[in-house]
Amino acid sequence: MQKLGLEFYNRSNVVQIAKELPGKVLVTNFDGRLTSGRIVEVEAYNGVVDMASHARRGTRTARNEMMYARAGTAYVYICYGIHHLFNIVTNKVNIPHAILVRAVEPLEGIDVMLRRTGKKKPDSTLTSGPGNAGKALGIFNYHSGIDLTGDTIYLAEDGFKLGKGDVIATARIGVESAGDDAKLPYRFIVKGNPYVSGRKF
Secondary structure (H helix, E strand, O other): OEEOOHHHHOOOOHHHHHHHOOOOEEEEEEOOEEEEEEEEEEEEEEHHHOOOOOOHHHOOOOOOHHHHOOOOEEEEEEEOOOEEEEEEEEOOOOOOEEEEEEEEEEEEOHHHHHHHHOOOOOOHHHOEOHHHHHHHOOOOHHHOOOEOOOOOEEEEEOOOOOOOOOEEEEOOOOOHHHHHHHHOOOEEEEOOOOOOOOOOO
16 A cells, blocks of 8 residues: 555645545554554535534634644544544644544455444444444544654555546535535545445436
């Protein structure tokens, strides 16, 4: 596999970057336990102008501070007090663009994923949805701030190619309070993949 470099993340169009993520591989390597999954669902969050973003209207708090970091930084936050959700920071420092990884298809370390999640078999619930994906991959909020060009958490490509029309855009999930921005087609999924959360199309 070839690790994605800073140049992939350090671009201005967060929606375009999100569109390119399905098919890439998300890898974690903690204490010699390597797990990986192919990304099949993501959502883009377009910074201060996006009412669905944690950084809407320039909001800056201890919780979302990592969104303002340099491109290629992990932003991990806790949802509902239990789910640790993994995001990828893009663009330049102080421009809070981020992409939420909502689902992956397991590749390596499935036995480790099962132990982490307490599941008996590797069905689609193992890594479907951002909370499940984060738990299976061993990602917690204390990983927020990790450099994604390092060796602990990183993204890579392995030559896998999706066909034309395999990636489709939809509205994001669970952001109804964002008004018109809730309807933006900023969610990208691999059509028909069983690990995609919510409506699969």
